[in-house]
Amino acid sequence: MAEIGKTLLESGWLAARSTEVELTGSQLTTTHPPTGPISPWMEAVVPGTYFAGTSMSFLIVMLWIMCFIYSVLATLVKNKVVADPFYGLENEMIIDIADSGREYYTFWFFTKFQCKLSGAQHLDLNFRAINYSAEVYLNGHKMVLPKGMFRRHSLEVTDILNPDGENLLAVLVHPPDHPGRIPPEGGQGGDHEIGKDVATQYVEGWDWIAPVR
Numbered sequence: 001m002a003e004i005g006k007t008l009l010e011s012g013w014l015a016a017r018s019t020e021v022e023l024t025g026s027q028l029t030t031t032h033p034p035t036g037p038i039s040p041w042m043e044a045v046v047p048g049t050y051f052a053g054t055s056m057s058f059l060i061v062m063l064w065i066m067c068f069i070y071s072v073l074a075t076l077v078k079n080k081v082v083a084d085p086f087y088g089l090e091n092e093m094i095i096d097i098a099d100s101g102r103e104y105y106t107f108w109f110f111t112k113f114q115c116k117l118s119g120a121q122h123l124d125l126n127f128r129a130i131n132y133s134a135e136v137y138l139n140g141h142k143m144v145l146p147k148g149m150f151r152r153h154s155l156e157v158t159d160i161l162n163p164d165g166e167n168l169l170a171v172l173v174h175p176p177d178h179p180g181r182i183p184p185e186g187g188q189g190g191d192h193e194i195g196k197d198v199a200t201q202y203v204e205g206w207d208w209i210a211p212v213r
Contacts (some may be wrong), residue, residue, distance in 0.1 A: 005064075010046075013111045013164060015041070015042055015043075015044035016041045016107065016108045017041040017107055019106075020040035021040060025126070025135060028110060029139055029140050030140040033110065033112070042075065042079040042081075043078065043079065045078050045086040095149060097179040098179060098182070102179060106172065115161060116161075116163075122156065122158045125169075126150055126154045129152065130173060132175055132176040133146075133174045137168075138160055176197040177196075178194075178196040180196065
C-alpha cells in the first residue's frame, strides 16, 4: 500500500539529447531503461520538487513533477558540456537554438519511482510546468501533453503501474516550435518568430537589443 501523505522524489534523474538516443520511449520504460550516467545519458538537474503521496480522504496517490523549464541548460552546465553562462562571456560558447535547430535542445529525462497501490487507491501524475511540450512514457504507455509554457498537467495513471511497484518514467521535452532568431542589429521581437508560440513574448526572452561588448 502506498504511504499516506507526500514523499519527496528529487534524485535519480538522467537526461540525454534525443538525437543520441536510438530507443523509443516505450523501450526506455520497459525493456531497455538506462542504467546510469553512461553516454549519452548524464545526471540530470530538474529544478523543482517531486512528490508522491496519497490523499487520506480520497485515496489518491499524487506524483508531482514541478518543472522542466530550465532543466536542459542546467543539466548541460552540471555535466560541463557547456560553460556556466553566468561567468564572463561564457554564454557566447553556448550554441543558440536558431543555429542548432530544435532537435539539438530536445532532451529525454528518465527516472524510476516506487509506488504499489492497493484497494481503492489511485495515482495521478502531475506536471507543474514544462517548456514547451512533452511526450510522457510510463511503463511503456505513451501520453502527450498539450503545448504551452508554464502549463500544469495532470494524468491519471493508476491502471498502468507495474504490479511489482517499480515504475519507469521517461519524458521527452521539446522546445518551442518557433524559437526564432535575433538579428545582429537586435530589435524588439527579434525576427518576430520569437515568442510566436507563447502568450506573451517576455516569457520567451526579453533581451532583444543589439549586443554591447
